[in-house]
Amino acid sequence: MDLSFSLYLPIAGNSVNILVILGLGGAVGLLSGIFGVGGGFLMTPLLMMFGIPPTVAAASDSNQIVGASTSGTFAHFRLGNVDFKMGLLLLVGGIAGGSVGVQIIKVLRQLGNADFLISVTYVLMLGFVGGYMFLESLQSMRASGRPQTDSKPKPESTYARMIRSMPFQMDFPRSGIRISVLMPLVLGTMVGVLAAIMGVGGGFIMVPVMVYLLRMPMHVVVGTSLFQILFTCINVTIMQASQNHTVDFVLALLLLLASSVGAQVGAKVGKKLGGEQLKILLASLVLMVMVKMLYDLLATPDVLLAYMGGH
Amino acid sequence: MPAYFLRSICLFLLLGLVPAGAAMAAGEVSVTSSPGDILMDARYDGTTLEVSGQAPAGSDVVVRLVGAPETVHLREKGKVFGLLWMNVGTLAFDNVPRIYLVSASRAFDDLGPAGASLRVTGLHDRIVQEHAASSQDLDAVSELLRLKVRDGLYGEPAQQVRLSADEGGSRGFTVTLPVPSALSPGGYTLEAVAVRDGAVIGSASAPVQAKLIGLPAWLSHMAFDNGLLYGILATVIAILSGLAIGLVFQSKGAH
Secondary structure (H helix, E strand, O other): OOOOOEEEEOOOOEEEEHHHHHHHHHHHHHHHHHHOOOOHHHHHHHHHHOOOOHHHHHHHHHHHHHHHHHHHHHHHHHOOOOOHHHHHHHHHHHHHHHHHHHHHHHHHHHHOOHHHHHHHHHHHHHHHHHHHHHHHHHHHHHHOOOOOOOOOOOOOOHHHHHHHOOOOEEEEOOOOEEEEOHHHHHHHHHHHHHHHHHOOOOHHHHHHHHHHHOOOOHHHHHHHHHHHHHHHHHHHHHHHHHHHOOOOHHHHHHHHHHHHHHHHHHHHHHHHOOHHHHHHHHHHHHHHHHHHHHHHHHOOOOOOEEEOOOO | OHHHHHHHHHHHHHOOOOOHHHHHHHOOOEEEEEOOOEEEOOOOOOEEEEEEEEEEOOOEEEEEEEEOEEEEEEEEEEEEOOOEEEEEEEEEEEEEEOOEEEEEOOOHHHHHHHHHHHOHHHHHHOOEEOOOOOOOOOOHHHHHHHHHHHOOOEEOOOOOOEEOOOEOOEEEEEEEEEEOOOOOOEEEEEEEEEEEOOEEEEEEEEEEEEEEOHHHHHHHHHHHHOHHHHHHHHHHHHHHHHHHHHHHHHHHHOO
16 A cells, blocks of 8 residues: 655645644644744744745645634633733734735835845844843743742832823733723734734734733733734735635645644643743744844855745 | 747747657657656655657667746845845746756766757756846856756756667667656646757657646635635634634543
């Protein structure tokens, strides 16, 4: 009997090994469930390594994230970790910001230096977000060495006073905070702009924003982030499928079956880890991706031409 | 426009896709493949073509599978500020065969000018770069060839064409040509070229169709002809699968 695991993907225009794709999906899904990130910033380059064209990799990955984040949101919802009110406000901001970001990219492309700006934004954002999170969680892990609880009274900062004095204050009982409605709307817009420029879902920027600027508890952040990613990716999948025909559903389905299982396991693993441990692990992951991107920018490529699409 | 048209025709002739008529008239070169067409179903993972035919006695044979020439747009990578490698512009190339797999009955170096022209690097003179690259010392066409070779779309398969002994005025030849999994559906030309004393003395060609069948054909039809519906279905199925897996885990996790 011919025991081959190859499968031909007509939209990607290449064949893949089913076991490899299931493995990739499972691993990225696990990270997604633990950290509340879509995992697009990891999956797309991995798929490209296995012969999937960049545009198809990015679009099919959005399709996959729809499934994985449904499963992840569901798991976190049962654990009481989804702040729907906050998620919806961030989403509204994110959609507005995404539209602005797409226009910015168009203008930059006409000016001719979009790619340079995208690459530099990417490395700086990853480096800044990863570095800050890493140092911050390291400090608080040292500071709270004895008691394992997160409640440590701090003197009220200027930032805290500023957000308390903003208008339209509202209670977010699930996150246990009271802030102005403007905060999630404005921050959502800013992340939306960045995500559109960088061509990613924005989970890895949104998570630190929720933790540090909205001061939400880490576990609620993860669930809420997944909830928001779900809607962003539904939008991207339908747009890509109808306009660019780049969604390979068979590839997406294989990835999502594996990643949904991974995300469920991830949600359970995440619950066992402390908030600070989660932060420092995510920070390490983000820094690793940054180093890889920096390496790609500095090292001489094998071939001095590349296909269109991707970053 | 007429100049472009004329150039295209010349290049097409140079590529050697249509000289079959002249050679066939002499009745000396012939080529067939098994299977005649490439059928791409869900299990398609590249395939092999068993190519055979006849060539004039005492000649060497080069067999190639060539895709239709197309225009290709690629990004040019260059150094910015003498430090960072990134996309510095786009380049367009004309007359780029979609695929170019070529095998010969002996080393290309031993086949003289004809061998040099027929091997992958011989495409260098036939591919047209539309405008200069941003970096002056970049040989963009060579980079394009390297990119295609890396992706398995251009190549000189290790296996050589096997020749049988001369019989009358001709000799038989066979070769197994591996076809990559990244082949796009469409029309290809299989060609056998007879070479003697470094010159082409005849050739013959046969069309090879690569077509999607079964599930890939249906999916491709859905994705390209009903994009919106396809996108919505893909999303709904993804959500339902996500929920189903969530429920499975919920029932397992209940205690």
